[in-house]
Amino acid sequence: MDDMRNLVYEIAGRLYDLDADVYRTLGSGLGRVFNSSREETIRHLTQVMKEHRTSHYLRSSLALIGNMARTIPEKAERSRVMTEYNEIWQLIQKLPEHFGAVDILDKSLAGLNQTLAQNPLANRFGPGQHLIVCIGRTYGSAGTDIGFALADSLKINYYDTEIFTEVLERLEAKEDGIQDHASFAHGQNLNQNPQAVEKGLGIRGRIRQFSRYHGLPKTQAVFFNQTALICEMAQREDFVIMGRCADVILTNHQIPHVSIYINAPFETRIHRIMRQDNLDYKSAKKFLQKIDRRHRTYYEFFTSRKWGDVVNYDLCINSASYGIEGSVQLIQRLLPPRD
Amino acid sequence: MDDMRNLVYEIAGRLYDLDADVYRTLGSGLGRVFNSSREETIRHLTQVMKEHRTSHYLRSSLALIGNMARTIPEKAERSRVMTEYNEIWQLIQKLPEHFGAVDILDKSLAGLNQTLAQNPLANRFGPGQHLIVCIGRTYGSAGTDIGFALADSLKINYYDTEIFTEVLERLEAKEDGIQDHASFAHGQNLNQNPQAVEKGLGIRGRIRQFSRYHGLPKTQAVFFNQTALICEMAQREDFVIMGRCADVILTNHQIPHVSIYINAPFETRIHRIMRQDNLDYKSAKKFLQKIDRRHRTYYEFFTSRKWGDVVNYDLCINSASYGIEGSVQLIQRLLPPRD
Incomplete structure (x- = not known):
């Protein structure tokens, strides 16, 4: 108790003296932060330190003195003053109770965040840990291109909606004994052999326990199957996965991952898909609105979260500010070092 | 023209052969992506490459073959196959017209983005360039604490709303010949000498041209004064600035900067300010809603943009996933190297 009172008193006194010192060092033309007497200032500052709600005044005084101290031209003088500043x-x-004493860290989120440099829950991360990058994105933001280029440069597997749907449909076809059921989401056949996908991806082992959830509507059955597949992949390999609410699924199953959302201004996206899909402005806009709406409905139905809301991801990137290559580099800089 | 046709034909052929190669290498138990004849597959793939809208099938085939090739256990074989994959x-x-050929980069945004590693408009960045970190944040997300800690670790100046308001009010007071006008936003006096701020911050030179915009309502006059001050500071020093629509102001004046938004889940913020401000749940929630509303109104009035929308910033951080220290480290990893 007395220790704390002494500490508060020491801080107030040294802060007053530092202000006076900076004032002296910068010459008479420069004023000071505290103009009352030493006693009065100390009384005021100790009061501030006692109350939570006013503790930001302490930060502001400190920052103001620091801002001034950094303008001291003579290096040795500046260094001396800044040393005292740092000690205070x-x-x-x-x-x-100092400002910033109450952290915002949510341990349950942080423990699953693979981009957190010094993960406070590092013990949870064994050597068999896989890198999983989940990318949510809007259509036209080049999120898919960024994801593919990222997987390519990391030399890890890449799963977009089409590949994922393909894998799932083949698993279901296999379950039903149908061999030639393969078709892509957009209705185009890639001429794949179901076995290629199953065995190539090494998921042979789990086919038997694969259930179609006959009691559920189709969309929900697919979602449940996706969940099972994503969790199994996470135990086996590093990968980049686009959409599929993968971040929410992994969070619910307590599996560490990287959670990123990519978006770009609406107008920028319109102009991109005008070029990419060869559409006029009006059609592009209408198409984008439709796709956005579908995305949002899907995400919100399965997650009960707001789609594209910053707080549902660890990090959000404006791809218009970075471009495809720049976004890949940015994400790479955030990833934990790998063997 | 013929060159392009040859290129498309070569890609299709080598992709078919790569698939067959991966199939052979992984053994007979593993299937392939293309099951039709070489001729038929090539015809299909060349068709896909000709159309914008279907070019993502090319990516999906490539990714599927790549995913499988990475499972080849024998290292020399895998390396040989992946070399061919990379060449294709x-x-x-x-x-x-390949997927990803249309970038999302907005040069006007990218040219002002100081976190873009290899800025394509690098020539715009002279040696006199200053590092300016603009941080927008929600109350309770610890954004201010992150900003202060960041400025401290970078050893650059820090301006929060209070310091900024203080500086502006003193400038206005000086203009009016009023000497004792200093008061903080929250109504508490820091006992500062106006000259301390003016001269300590080195803004003596611009006081004379400082106008109060008497024809404008108070809020707008303050905003105009802020704009002038921020732009001037940007020419003189490195700094971290909290809020004040600084990112929008700098963008409008074509001044490069770092634009970050910090938020955390609403419930996490409530619990943080309950501890920090010693409030019960209900009061904390009500207080937060009020402050959020005020923030939003201010931002949207002066920028005509949606507050907290990902696409208005280069990057958004969920501080609950990183904590104060983790967020500072994250931002530092993004910053350009400095002398």
Whole structure:
């Protein structure tokens, strides 16, 4: 108790003296932050430190003195003053109630966040840990191109909606004994042999326990099957996966991953798909609105979360500010070091 | 023209052969992506490459073959196959219409984005360029604490709303010849000498041209003054600035900067300010809603943009996934190297 009172008193006194010192060092033309007497200032500052709600005044005073101190032209003088500044800041951090003392960290989120440099729950991450990058994105934001280029440069597997749907349909076809059921989401056949996908992806082992959830509507059955497949893949390999609410699925199953959302301004996206899909402005806009609506409905139905809301991801990127190549580089800089 | 036809034909043929090669290498138990004859597959693939809208099938085939090739257990074999895979991918990138050929990069945004590693408009960045980190944030997301800690670790100046308002009010007071006008946004006096702020921040030179825009309502006059001050600061020093629509102001004035938005889930923010401000759940929630509303109104009035929308920033961070320290480290990893 007395220790704390002494600490508060020491901080107030040294802060007052630092202000005076900066004032002296910068010459008479420059003013100071505290103009009352030493006693009065200390009384005021100790009061501020006692109350949570006013503790930001302490930060503001400290920042103002620091901003001024950094303008001291003479290097040795500046270094001397900044050393004292840093020591006071160290002392302030010892206060249980100092600004920033209450962290915002949510351990359940942070523990699953593979881009957190020094993960406080690092013990959860065994050597068999796989890197899983989940990318949510809007149509036209080049999110899919970024995901593919990222997987390529990391030399890990890539799953977009089409590949994923293909794999699932083949699993279902196999279950039903249908061999030639393969078709892509958009209705085009890639001429794939079902066995190629199953065995190539190494999921032979789990086919038997694969259920079609006959009691459920089709969409929900597919979602449940997706969930099972994503969780199994996560135990086996590194990969980049586009959409499929993969981030929510992995979070629900307590599997660490990277959760990223990619978007770009609506107008920029319109102009991109005008070029890419060879559409006029009006058609492109209408098409985009339709796809966005479908995306949103899907995500919100299965996750009960707001689609594209910053707080549903670890990180959101405006791809118009980075481009495809720049976004890949940005994400790579965020990833944990790999063997 | 003929060159392009040859390129398309070469890609299709080598892709078919790669698939067959992967099939052979992985043994007879493993299937292939293309099951038709070589001729038929090539005809199909060349068709796909000709049409924009179907070019993603090319990506999906390539990705599927790549995913399988990476499972080849024998290293030399895998390396041989992946070399061919990479060569085909290089060829695909020569197609003017290949997936990802239309970038999403907005040069006007990218040219102002200081976190873009290899800025394509790098020539715009002279040696006198200053690092300016603009942080928008929600109350309770610890954005201010992150900003302060970031400025401290970068050893650059820090401006939050209070310091900024203080500086502006002192400038206005000076203009009016009022000496003792200083008060913080929250109504508490820091006992600062106006001269301290003015001269300490080195803005003496621009006081004379400082206008109060008497014809405008108070809020708008303040906003105009802020704009002038932010732009001037940007020419003089590195700094972190919280809020004040600084990112929009700098974008409008074509001044490069880092644009970040920090948010955290509403419930997490409620619980943080319950601890920080010593409030019960209900009061904290009500207070947060009020502050969010005020923030939003301010931002949307002056920028005509949607507050907190991903596409208004280069990058958005969920501080609950990173915590204060983790967020600072994350932002530091994104910043350009400095002298």
